[in-house]
Amino acid sequence: MARMKFLCDAERCIECNSCVTACKNENEVPWGVNRRRVVVLGDGEPGEKSISVACMHCTDAPCAAVCPVDCFYTTDDGIVLHDKDLCIGCGYCFYACPFGAPQYPQQQAFGVRGKMDKCTFCAGGPLADNSDAEYTKYGRNRISEGKLPLCAEMCATKALIAGDGDTIADIYRERVLQRGTRPQTWGWETAYPTG
Amino acid sequence: MPSPLLTPNMLQPNYQIQINKLIGAMKDMHRKLLVIIVIVFGSLALSGCLEDFQVTLHEPGVYMGPEDQLLGTSQSSALAERLTTGQLDR
Numbered sequence: 001m002a003r004m005k006f007l008c009d010a011e012r013c014i015e016c017n018s019c020v021t022a023c024k025n026e027n028e029v030p031w032g033v034n035r036r037r038v039v040v041l042g043d044g045e046p047g048e049k050s051i052s053v054a055c056m057h058c059t060d061a062p063c064a065a066v067c068p069v070d071c072f073y074t075t076d077d078g079i080v081l082h083d084k085d086l087c088i089g090c091g092y093c094f095y096a097c098p099f100g101a102p103q104y105p106q107q108q109a110f111g112v113r114g115k116m117d118k119c120t121f122c123a124g125g126p127l128a129d130n131s132d133a134e135y136t137k138y139g140r141n142r143i144s145e146g147k148l149p150l151c152a153e154m155c156a157t158k159a160l161i162a163g164d165g166d167t168i169a170d171i172y173r174e175r176v177l178q179r180g181t182r183p184q185t186w187g188w189e190t191a192y193p194t195g
Numbered sequence: 196m197p198s199p200l201l202t203p204n205m206l207q208p209n210y211q212i213q214i215n216k217l218i219g220a221m222k223d224m225h226r227k228l229l230v231i232i233v234i235v236f237g238s239l240a241l242s243g244c245l246e247d248f249q250v251t252l253h254e255p256g257v258y259m260g261p262e263d264q265l266l267g268t269s270q271s272s273a274l275a276e277r278l279t280t281g282q283l284d285r
Contacts, residue, residue, distance in 0.1 A: 002271045002274060002275065004274075064256075065256070069259075070255070070256060070257060070258050070259055071258070071260060072258065073258040073260070073263065075263060075265050077265075077271070077274075079265075081263065083258075083260035083261070085260065086259065086260050123265055124265070125263070126260050126261045126262065126263040127261075128264065129264050129265065141265075143265060143270060143274070144264075144265060144270065145270075146270045146273030146274060146277065147274075147277060148274060148277050148278060148281070148282070152282060153281055153282070158282060158283075161278075161282045162278075162282075163274060163275070163277070163278035163282065164271075164274070164275055164278065167275065167278055167279065168278070168282075171282070171283065
């Protein structure tokens with residue numbers, strides 16, 4: 001069984017934000033919500049690095065551990081998804097997530113945030129696959145169509161790769177060997193701890 | 196000429212009795228109807244105050260939402276092919 005993961009190659013990312021645009025366009029993400037964003041490390045300094053960050057679909061997801069209504073579930077492929085009908089918008093997952101992935105569409109009085117929204121690995125939600133309701137609530141379900149997340153497929157420099165963890169680790173290992181640099185799998189140790 | 200068996204004077208008390216009985220029955224009916232209405236509306240009004248004593252208990256950390264179809268329909272082979280054809284270096 002495949003274990004779906006994201007990997008962003010910081011040596012290749014050129015901060016073009018096409019992944020962000022692709023995600024927003026494909027999933028009709030509401031204004032003010034960024035399921036994916038590009039973070040620049042050491043901005044303006046020599047050797048600055050850019051990385052594309054979204055939900056990493058952690059092995060032992062901390063968001064699921066703290067959710068008071070247990071709205072999270074993990075698919076057989078290791079994709080962490082949630083049910084917006086169960087979500088109460090408490091924001092605990094936002095505080096627990098080391099990547100700042102959970103997003104909230106509303107900012108109202110008394111701290112009302114609305115239902116949490118996050119990257120679904122383009123796998124939709126618990127509603128019927130490719131239904132209008134699923135698209136409205138969770139965005140496109142590309143996985144059910146045998147397609148990978150659009151952010152990774154759109155990446156011009158192939159910095160962002162998504163798919164089976166073993167395969168993308170092999171791809172990255174080859175690159176590191178060719179470059180002769182040390183591997184920098186940003187976020188992997190946090191999201192997918194070994195042992 | 197024979198005298199009539201029933202004269203208006205003779206009938207008057209009977210009518211009065213009948214009317215009184217009818218009025219009494221109607222009052223009784225009204226009272227019963229009022230009691231029924233009070234019971235029906237009272238029970239309806241109080242039903243809103245009813246508490247469900249059956250507390251939903253479930254194990255913490257167990258997802259309680261609808262099952263995702265994706266859980267059973269893995270597209271592993273198609274996705275693996277997509278990864279090796281689309282995301283490798285050009």
